Amino acid sequence: MCFAIWLYHHLLFIRVIPTRFNRQRREVCFMLEEEAEPLFVPWESLSAWVVQEQAASQYGVVREYEMGMGFEHEGEWVRLEFQCGGLQLAIAHWEAVRGYMEYELDDLKAVQDPLELSGPDDPPHEGLHTFRNARARLHQQIRDKEAGWVYGFFWYFYHVMTLWTLPNRLVEWEIKRIAKVGRRELPDAMREWSEPLPPEQWATPGRDLVRLSAKVKALSKRFPRKPITEVFAEVCRGEPKEGRA
DSSP: OHHHHHHHHHHHHHHOOOOEEETTTTEEEEOOTTOSSOEEEEGGGOEEEEEEEEEEETTEEEEEEEEEEEEEETTEEEEEEEEESSHHHHHHHHHHHHHHHTTSOOSHHHHHOTTOOOOTTSOSSOSHHHHHHHHHHHHHHHHTTSSOHHHHHHHHHHHHHTTTTHHHHHHHHHHHHHHHHOOOOOOHHHHHHTSOOOGGGOOOOOHHHHHHHHHHHHHHHHSTTSOHHHHHHHHHHTSOGGGOO
């Protein structure tokens, strides 16, 4: 059963074209199933949500979380959803996309490496280099008196119990396997849409988005401990219904 699930997800690489985000055009490209041409949607017309489901079973309360986004197309609602490990993780997925599209995050390192475990010449994915960098940083922290030997002991104990570098080696093997399988070829329209534009042709955010973003940043700075969801909700409550984004 595990092999069948693994094979199914690998075959998706040759059957499915992932959603693409172009912040220079401020557009999102969706490739719907059984469609020959992609759909280009303005970024600010996109809707996003986080779903929390809760149910009771013989093992107790079971919770599931999903992050989704979508838009209206020809009278129908087109949506894309995927499961997340928790509510904060689902919100973090959207925040990474939003930060990228709003030029607040300018590289993969800001999104994928908050712990700074990748060097300048390392690949963007996790792997053996991640483990080696983490171990080197641990030794440096012990030498600099930033961490004690007790912390170092439990760091090694944890990684021994989780099979040392085996998880990282499996990631490396998975990346090579995906590269060998290949990916579905992009349509010409999507390939042309993905080409970079000169700075003078870059799209600019709408006035409402700029105004609301300024309110969110000011409120977050005023109450730094307030959850970002409450910040957005408070800003939205202060807006008239026709002016909400």
